[in-house]
Amino acid sequence: MLMGIRLKIPRNHCRGESLRIRERLIRGEEAGVVAKAGLIAHGRGEAFDYLIGEASIPPAIFAARAAAASILLASRPVISVNGNVAALAPEALVRLSKATGAPLEVNLFYRTRRRERAVRSALLKAGAKEVLGVGERASATIPELFSDRRKVDPRGIYSADVVIVPLEDGDRAMALRKMGKFVIAVDLNPLSRTSQVADITIVDNVLRALPNIASAVEELRQLQKAELKGILERFDNRKNLSETLLFIRERLASIAKED
Amino acid sequence: MLMGIRLKIPRNHCRGESLRIRERLIRGEEAGVVAKAGLIAHGRGEAFDYLIGEASIPPAIFAARAAAASILLASRPVISVNGNVAALAPEALVRLSKATGAPLEVNLFYRTRRRERAVRSALLKAGAKEVLGVGERASATIPELFSDRRKVDPRGIYSADVVIVPLEDGDRAMALRKMGKFVIAVDLNPLSRTSQVADITIVDNVLRALPNIASAVEELRQLQKAELKGILERFDNRKNLSETLLFIRERLASIAKED
Numbered sequence: 083m084l085m086g087i088r089l090k091i092p093r094n095h096c097r098g099e100s101l102r103i104r105e106r107l108i109r110g111e112e113a114g115v116v117a118k119a120g121l122i123a124h125g126r127g128e129a130f131d132y133l134i135g136e137a138s139i140p141p142a143i144f145a146a147r148a149a150a151a152s153i154l155l156a157s158r159p160v161i162s163v164n165g166n167v168a169a170l171a172p173e174a175l176v177r178l179s180k181a182t183g184a185p186l187e188v189n190l191f192y193r194t195r196r197r198e199r200a201v202r203s204a205l206l207k208a209g210a211k212e213v214l215g216v217g218e219r220a221s222a223t224i225p226e227l228f229s230d231r232r233k234v235d236p237r238g239i240y241s242a243d244v245v246i247v248p249l250e251d252g253d254r255a256m257a258l259r260k261m262g263k264f265v266i267a268v269d270l271n272p273l274s275r276t277s278q279v280a281d282i283t284i285v286d287n288v289l290r291a292l293p294n295i296a297s298a299v300e301e302l303r304q305l306q307k308a309e310l311k312g313i314l315e316r317f318d319n320r321k322n323l324s325e326t327l328l329f330i331r332e333r334l335a336s337i338a339k340e341d
Numbered sequence: 342m343l344m345g346i347r348l349k350i351p352r353n354h355c356r357g358e359s360l361r362i363r364e365r366l367i368r369g370e371e372a373g374v375v376a377k378a379g380l381i382a383h384g385r386g387e388a389f390d391y392l393i394g395e396a397s398i399p400p401a402i403f404a405a406r407a408a409a410a411s412i413l414l415a416s417r418p419v420i421s422v423n424g425n426v427a428a429l430a431p432e433a434l435v436r437l438s439k440a441t442g443a444p445l446e447v448n449l450f451y452r453t454r455r456r457e458r459a460v461r462s463a464l465l466k467a468g469a470k471e472v473l474g475v476g477e478r479a480s481a482t483i484p485e486l487f488s489d490r491r492k493v494d495p496r497g498i499y500s501a502d503v504v505i506v507p508l509e510d511g512d513r514a515m516a517l518r519k520m521g522k523f524v525i526a527v528d529l530n531p532l533s534r535t536s537q538v539a540d541i542t543i544v545d546n547v548l549r550a551l552p553n554i555a556s557a558v559e560e561l562r563q564l565q566k567a568e569l570k571g572i573l574e575r576f577d578n579r580k581n582l583s584e585t586l587l588f589i590r591e592r593l594a595s596i597a598k599e600d
Contacts, residue, residue, distance in 0.1 A: 108377050118367045118380060125384020129530065271388065273596065331593045334586050337532065 100128060100136070103170065103289070110169025114200040117192045120166045123249070130270035131287050133330050138294055141325045142286035148317035149246070149266045149282045150298030151310040156244035156264070159184035160214075164191070167248045167288050168201040172208035174292035175248075179210065181296040184246065187214035187238040191251060193230030214238035224257045232257070239263075246295075248288045250276045268292070272326045283319055285326045359387060359395070362429065362548070369428025373459040376451045379425045382508070389529035390546050392589050397553055400584045401545035407576035408505070408525045408541045409557030410569040415503035415523070418443035419473075423450070426507045426547050427460040431467035433551035434507075438469065440555040443505065446474035446497040450510060452489030473497035483516045491516070498522075505554075507547045509535045527551070531585045542578055544585045 107124050110116035138146075153159045161184050163175060168188075179186050188201045195217070202213040220233040222240035231254045234240045245258055248268040252275025258265050259279055267280035268291045277283040284291045302310065366383050369375035397405075412418045420443050422434060427447075438445050447460045454476070461472040479492040481499035490513045493499045504517055507527040511534025517524050518538055526539035527550045536542040543550045561569065 104378065104381055107381070111377060118370060119363065121377060121380035122363055122366070122384040122387070125381040125386070126388040127384070128381070129385040129388030132532070271391075273391065327593050327596060331590050334590045334593075337586060 100131075104128075107166065107169055110165065110204075113169075113204075114196050115169045115204055116165040117190075117197070119192070120164075120169075124166060124170075127249075127270040127287070130272075130285075133333065134270070134285065134326075135333060136287070138286050138290045139326065139329050141322045141329065142284050142291065143294060144317070145282055145284040145319075145322055146286070146291060146294035147298045147302070148314055149284060149295050150302050151305075151313040152244055152264060152266065152282065153182050153184065153246070153295070153299060154302055154305075155307065155310050155314070156184075156242075158242045159244040159246065160238045160242035161186050161246045162189045162239060162248075162250070163187060163201060163205065163213075163215075164189060164249055165197060165201055168204045171248075171288045171292055172204045172210075174289060174296070175205065176209045178246075178292050178296045178299075181299045184244075185212060185214050185238055186210055187235050188216050188220075189231055189234065189239065189254075191229050191231050193220075193233065224254070224261060229253070247276070247280075248292065250280075252276045252279065255279045266295075272323050272330075277323060281319060282317065283323060285323070359390075363387075366425065366428055369424065369463075372428075372463075373455050374428045374463055375424040376449075376456070378451070379423075379428075383425060383429075386508075386529040386546070389531075389544075392592065393529070393544065393585075394592060395546070397545050397549045398585065398588050400581045400588065401543050401550065402553060403576070404541055404543040404578075404581055405545070405550060405553035406557045406561070407573055408543060408554050409561050410564075410572040411503055411523060411525065411541065412441050412443065412505070412554070412558060413561055413564075414566065414569050414573070415443075415501075417501045418503040418505065419497045419501040420445050420505045421448045421498060421507075421509070422446060422460060422464065422472075422474075423448060423508055424456060424460060427463045430507075430547045430551055431463050431469075433548065433555070434464065435468045437505075437551050437555045437558075440558045443503075444471060444473050444497055445469055446494050447472060447479075448474055448490055448493065448498065448513075450488050450490050452479075452492065483513070483520060488512070506535070506539075507551065509539075511535045511538065514538045525554075531582050531589075536582060540578060541576065542582060544582070 163186050188198055190197055198216045202216050205213050214235040219235045222234050222236045224232045244264045246266045250267055255265055255276040256279045265280045266282045267276050268284045268288050269277045272285045422445050445464055447457055449456055457475045461475050464472050473494040478494045481493050481495045483491045503523045505525045509526055514524055514535040515538045524539045525541045526535050527543045527547050528536045531544045
């Protein structure tokens with residue numbers, strides 16, 4: 083029976099923060115950091131962020147903790163940076179890099195010298211000491227990738243064991259997996275290919291997820307290796323993604339409430 | 342119990358069509374038809390389109406039929422055209438205009454002479470005979486609106502009784518309602534303010550919704566006024582939006598399937 087259904091829309095939902103972030107991204111596009119396709123990708127993220135309630139939901143916090151454990155266990159963790167995340171969260175990237183010792187590496191789908199430099203300067207402005215993957219340094223190649231994302235730094239992603247990929251495309255996440263890398267993805271769409279192929283998927287806004295990982299790294303730093311491995315073993319990415327979908331379902335249910 | 346949950350992701354989902362549409366929009370931005378904020382808005386639409394399965398779901402077909410009835414009952418229906426819909430579906434707009442006799446009127450949030458002309462030429466190229474709302478013709482004003490969307494054509498939206506607004510912002514949909522217009526919105530987000538305030542909300546991609554309305558107009562044309570009124574009276578927008586949300590819920594449930 084669908085009679086008597088009423089919609090319960092949150093009336094005082096504040097769009098201000100979302101509008102400010104949108105403005106930041108448009109300025110990033112004008113500065114050459116963000117690609118036009120990056121603006122469309124951001125819109126997809128906004129919609130999914132809305133569906134999870136624009137907050138870090140329990141599965142995202144759980145995944146960020148598992149990500150922190152895997153980074154602490156890694157020999158060579160690296161953070162891959164694209165235009166959108168550089169425009170949205172440069173400070174959070176630098177904080178995570180400092181907390182983990184993982185270097186920042188520029189990796190762009192639409193790679194031009196101008197964009198490389200624009201992304202690097204956004205990171206340097208936010209306090210980064212070094213940025214990998216710029217110019218001649220991106221001399222190694224990831225097999226099976228046809229976009230410019232295949233170009234990686236031999237000292238960075240190429241030799242990394244754990245790669246943190248905020249806002250990644252599915253092809254590249256898959257290529258990194260095939261190279262034997264352990265992939266930590268941040269992606270607001272729990273159904274995307276990136277989300278499906280990553281070892282750990284954090285379904286959250288990068289502006290919340292990156293600080294969550296950094297805080298978890300600081301908290302877990304004193305643990306023994308065996309304890310960190312225990313945290314990782316208890317994490318099941320498929321199960322965690324299912325819990326995310328169920329969370330969204332329940333949220334829609336509370337909006338479209340039957341009475 | 343969340344143990345044993347498995348994800349069932351459609352493996353052969355074809356992203357080709359979605360990528361082609363995305364390319365069309367980026368070309369539209371380069372041609373001055375689409376605003377940068379329009380690219381972000383498109384991404385939001387893509388996410389919701391994905392959630393409904395990139396197909397016209399039953400509530401959308403039902404709403405398109407009610408929309409057709411209201412257009413056939415109208416004295417002065419008008420179709421409001423923004424940059425995104427002009428870039429995505431100019432042919433569908435022209436077909437709907439011809440099927441209904443409703444003129445096309447340019448109405449832009451970020452209005453410049455250049456964009457007005459770019460939108461008009463996209464419509465003329467697709468076969469439109471006349472385009473309202475360009476230049477000096479947009480001389481009337483919708484009360485209570487602060488963006489350039491308040492500028493309307495005295496022969497068009499200003500004196501219309503039914504306004505079809507594919508891809509509208511919530512403030513304008515509300516302002517049109519307050520002027521006593523009957524508002525038909527096409528919006529992929531069933532939770533948006535536009536969706537909530539419109540008289541009839543079609544939660545669908547404009548590329549499917551506009552042809553659906555045109556086909557329904559052609560089919561219902563032979564009906565008597567009383568029969569058309571009957572169709573309209575049986576339509577309840579709040580109930581239809583709730584059914585849309587329930588559809589999305591069920592779809593998420595079938596993906597995150599418990600066993």
